[in-house]
Amino acid sequence: MRIRHSLALPTLLCLIVACQAADNAVPNAGFEEVAGKAPKAWSLPGYDGCRFTVDETTAHTGTRSIRVDGLDPEKQNRFVQAWRVDVPLPEEGKVWFIGWAKGKDLGHGRLNVLHKDKAGKVLLNQGIGSLNGTFDWREFGQPLAQVKDAVSVQLVIGIQKSKGTIWFDDLYLGPRDVATGTLALSPSSQHTAGAILPAVFTFTVGEGGMQPGGQVALQWNNWRRSREFRILKPQVTCAAAGAKLTLTRPPRKKSWPPTPQPVDTVVKLTSDAPLPAGTEIQIPCQLRFSKHSNVTASIFGTIAAGAGRLSTRTEKILLEPQGGTATQLVCMAEPRPLVGKPGRVTVAVTDPAGNPADTFTGTVQFTPVPGMKLPASYTFTAEDTGSHDFPLVCPAGQVTRIAVQSGKLRAISNPVLPRSPEKPGIYFGDIHSHCEISGDGVGDPDQGYDYARRFHGLDFAGLSDHSPRNDKWKRVMEVGDRHNDPGRFVTVLGFEWSSGPFGHRNAYYPGAKGPEMPKLKSNMKPWFDWLAERNVEAVVIPHHTNTQAAQILASGRPAWEPCDWSVIDHRYQRLVEICQNRGSFEAPNGPDKELRILRKDVGASVQTALAMGHRLGFIGSTDTHSGRPGSGNARAAMVTMDFTRRGLWSALHDRSCYATTGSHTLVFFSVNGEPMGSELKAPADQPRRITWRAIGTSPIKRVDLLRNNQVVKSWTGTGDDMTGAFAHTARLDGTEWWYLRVLQKDTHIAWSSPIWIDPR
Structure with a gap:
């Protein structure tokens, strides 16, 4: 099986093995041979924000080790700042990567193996370990995944966005035949989504038994999927005479990035007598399945049988929620x-x-x-x-x-x-959603598009995963094209670029193909320039503009920050996602329950951007990470004559669109006869004549008309279908922008895109 994320190694797990040099494929594995400032066979990295050295003051064995010092996480632009070496794969046997590490004040040490084919293409990035804190020499190790067509691996050992220091020594890559036990689950691993049921995880001790101090652990294969499941109230039992075991649950890491493969439960043998082979260690618990049937998760066991015994992993157990009994009808x-x-x-x-x-x-x-x-x-x-x-x-x-x-x-x-026939259609969808292609998303993308079409009844959808490149971007395009059905269900091609200091933006293309996100140090002006230089048709839309992440990076800054409205290119950034599952970002001075503004104002609301002169139309989209577009409190409404990819993209580009918090409310809005999104010029003495109609999905509470972010007229609700008109006769001395806000009694909101009027 492929392993896509790294194994988090708690300080409890100690892997002890003596590796025979004759079997070792790693060149200069103890770093004793040095050429200049680098160990022979290893290149000296030159990354910003850290320092790489050969250290002659500490070693696991011998006189030297290699060292990485994290100096400035903000300058560490590569995913992992690491020592690297390419190694041919041994042809036979189960291959292990084993080594020793030491840490001091370490934020995030990373150990990865890149599996490569003959052409050097990376087929799999396998996580081996994630280390943090201060610790003396500690062994790490894991069997390599068996990857088709892989002929070599690159060992990657270093840090990720981290301060502190990590040392490495005595690396080993080669065969190892270890059978230390198995893990089983009863009852079966398939149950109704959302079910909470009694379950028992059973470890069976393997050959050689388990020594005092040995331990077993339950560990999730993927941090994001693990959040959909829970092991509740675990205990430990063992029928072996005199066996004493303690159960602990390491706290989950709350800062960003999360531990890729979090340890859930650890059981340690504390009695003096060993456990013989075949002994069963049982962990009875309550097992809660994800409420979403499109989300699976794998859990595996690690078994550290004691001093002199290498820690191993069991086979994964796949947890598969199933859909339940029909209790709801959906009609769209x-x-x-x-x-x-x-x-x-x-x-x-x-x-x-x-x-x-x-x-x-x-x-x-x-x-x-x-x-x-x-x-x-x-x-x-x-x-x-x-x-x-x-x-x-x-x-x-x-x-x-x-x-x-x-x-x-x-x-x-x-x-x-x-x-x-001369009137445009209105189409509802969600173009901001994530699936398993994003590291923090779940769900198969094919299932996601199918769900959006058949169970949300959407007219269009887009999976906008986080900066997918290479094979991931190819998959995004292929899946979207497979589900595109002009005239019934249109898929919109795009992706999200997430920047800590500048905010988050999505880019959308008008066709079946488009360039992946370029590798730039900043995605603001350089990205806009990159698009312009290549004459790329794109619409770029910022989202959750007026908030910041609760997760804190090692640098002390939030994982992401508010939208930076000071850098903008109106050729591309012509819209803003005014609402999503995190609420509305329309106005400052939040929270505001009626306007669905859930977050504290941090100076980057939509109205703030409009007041700065930015001409932004409005859409809503969920930002769901469930792999099911449309799951949440936002919709984009496109007003267009052409229900195709090109037609929807043109509606975005022309701001011929509006936003809702999830309802399919119909909104019609014009100023001097021109539709939402328009830019007009008018004589200074010409009245601005506004007409509108709103057809709600429930009774309307109020309709607000806003000029330059201020409500100039409100209409109290009189049912679910309302019309109105207003004339503004004051002299037009400067730019005005007008938009409509429709509030329903069920708390849903719709916002028209603004219309701008400049003096002629």
């Missing part, structure tokens, strides 16, 4: 179909957590509406797997909401208002 309809032409309504069935109830075979009935063409009922089949699209013709000139039920399950669709 195409909001603006052509008059007299079939639109689309999607009916889906889910469990309480929104997972597909893919075995549902019940019957749904539609409430008839005069002039509406829709089947009276439909019985789901196994082939539907919980979702079905129906052709729908709604009566012209009126708003229709489709009601559907199945037994006690009921749902009502979003409002549908047919349009004439």
Whole structure:
């Protein structure tokens, strides 16, 4: 199996083995041979923010070791600042990478192995260990993953965004035949998503038994997936006579970056007598499964059998949540179909957590509406797997909401208002979401697009993972293209670039392909210049602008900071994500419960940017990391005649779009007859005539009209379909921007993109 993240080694785990030099593939493994300032066979790194030296004052054996000093984490631009050496893979046997390390005030030491093919292409980056703190010489080790077509490996040993010092000595790469035990789970590893059930993890001690002081540990294979699962109330039992064992749970690291493979539970043998081979150590517990059926997680055991015995890993146990019983109906309809032409309504069935109830075979009935063409009922089949699209013709000139039920399950669709051919359609989707392609996301991308289309009933979606490069970027493009279905479900190609000091931005392209994120020291002006030099069509959209991360880096700075509005290029940055799952970022002086502003103001709200002169349209998108676009409190609404990738991208570029907190509210807004996103020029004495209409998914509480960030007129709600008009006759002495804010009684909000008027 491939191992994608590094193994966190707690100070408890000690790996002790004597490696035979004859088997060792590592050149100059003890660093005793030196040429100039570097050990022979190893190149001297030249990275900023750290220092690499050969140290003759400390060693595990011999007289020398190699050393890395972290000086300035902010200047450490590479993922790992490391000593590196390329080593051919031994042809036979199970290959281990083993060595010794020592640390002082260490923030984050990293040990990785890059598996390479004949051409030198990296096939897998395997994490071997993550070390921190102050500790004396400690052994680390792990068997290498078996990677097809790999002929060599590069050993990478150093630090990541860290202060402090780490030393390395006595490295070994070669065969090792160790059988120290196994791990099993009962009952099975497949259960209903969200279930909490009694479970028992059983370690069986392997050949040679376990010596006093030996220990076993449960360890997650991936930090992000592990957060979806929990081992609750673990205990330890062992039937061996006189056996005494203690159970501890190391605290999870709260600072960023997280421990890639966190240790969950450690059991140590504290009695004086050893445990013989075949002894069972059981950890009864409550095991909570992820509430999302698209998220799996692997857990494995580490077994340190005691002094003189190498610590090993067991095979992984894959935990697989399953969708539950149907408890919810979802009904979403195409909001603006052509008059007299079939639109689309999607009916889906889910469990309480929104997972597909893919075995549902019940019957749904539609409430008839005069002039509406829709089947009276439909019985789901196994082939539907919980979702079905129906052709729908709604009566012209009126708003229709489709009601559907199945037994006690009921749902009502979003409002549908047919349009004439000269009017644009309105399409709802989510273009900011993450899946397993991002290190902090979960879920298969194919499943993500399928879910967005069939269970959220979205018109479009985009997986915008974190700076995917090479094979990851290729996968992003291929999966998106596979699910793109113009006229029904459009996929939008893009990615996220996350900068600590400058804020987070997503880039979107108009077609099936586009350049991956370039490797630049700063993604602000250099990135905009890079796009312009290559004549790249792109729209760049910042998000969660007015907040910062709670996680703190080793440097003491937040993992990410507010949007830096001082550097902008309006050729590309023409929009802002005004709302997402972290709330709204419309206005300063938060929190504001009514406006869904959840975070403290840090000086970078959307209104702050507008007041600086930035002409930004609005979208909403979730920023979900669940692998399910549309899961959360935000939507982007595109107003366009062309329901294709190019058409949606042009709507973004032209600011012909608006934002909601998740509702498919219809918003129509114009100034002097021009639509949202427009830039107008007008004589100084010309009145600004505003017209609007809002059709809510629930009764409207209030509609606010804002000029230059200030409310100039409010209308109290009178139902779920409202219209209004306003004339502003004051002299136009400078630039004005106008936008509409619609607040529903169920707390959902919609914001039109602004319209700008300049004096002629």
